[in-house]
Amino acid sequence: MVKRRKVGSLLALAVLSVVAQRPMHAYEMASVLRSRGKDQDMAIKWGSLYTVVHNLARHGLLREAGSDRQGGRPERTVYEITEEGRAELADWTRELLSDPEEAPRRFEAGLSVMAGLPPEEVTALLRRRLDALQDLIAAQREALERDTGGLPRLFVLESEYGLAMREAEAAWTRALLDELAGGTFPRLEEWRAFHGTGRLPADVAELAEGGRVTD
Structure with a gap:
């Protein structure tokens, strides 16, 4: 919230x-x-x-x-x-970083200042966000299948678009998490060291x- x-x-x-x-x-x-x-x-x-x-x-x-x-x-x-x-x-x-609440550019804003938190905490926050996104995607997909049955696709495109954007965000977040967890994120150790020194x-x-x- x-x-x-x-x-x-x-x-x-x-x-x-x-x-x-x-x-x-x-x-x-x-x-x-x-x-x-x-x-x-x-x-x-x-x-x-x-x-x-x-x-x-x-x-x-x-x-x-x-x-x-x-x-x-x-x-x-x-x-x-x-x-x-x-x-x-x-x-x-x-x-x-953690809350997928819909509001323009909130996530971009969080990403732009995330260096102020240590990478381990950012990883935990992004995992929380991804879990929430996956729940939202499942609910959105179910609603799309249930509530638009029989309607011409022309009238459900906005619902398709919303689902596709959320799925894309989840995929991007998952890829970033893989980099952080796998240690392949560029200059990760320097970011971590910054929070110590x-x-x-x-x-x-x-x-x-x-x-x-x-x-």
Whole structure:
């Protein structure tokens, strides 16, 4: 079941995911998120960014960590994530990865931030999701056979499509689980080590900082 969040937009999830790595001001958050293509993973309304950041701070998920002034630019408030914010990020990611609740792009959003959880937990969450998907597929297939008997196919195409999309998602999730369980997922050990040391490999850290604002 989808939980009600203190700040419920997926932009809030994206903000928490980048500030979890280091403190930054709102303009820098937007730059990093764009550089990582987060607007391709989830619906982001950039005009709402400052409101979302303020709401996250108001609910204790972010806090002010100082200010930054570069050149002749106005002073900008730098935010860092709180322990409550880290807990919210992890819980939200778990929900998005494990729950096949129908909502646009929720699973893509969860995949885009899943590095914040260790691979063993991601594997368990995806198995839970796959079990739920298989139950939904069985029920959907039964309903399609029972409720559309005798109707011309022209009038049941949307039901066929919905079933096919869910089956495709299950197949993709199963393949990803095979990679994780079999140890063939690229750089799996580095992902696992990150959750022990808190340090990304140098090349990954450099890529992750691709949107860092320095001017």
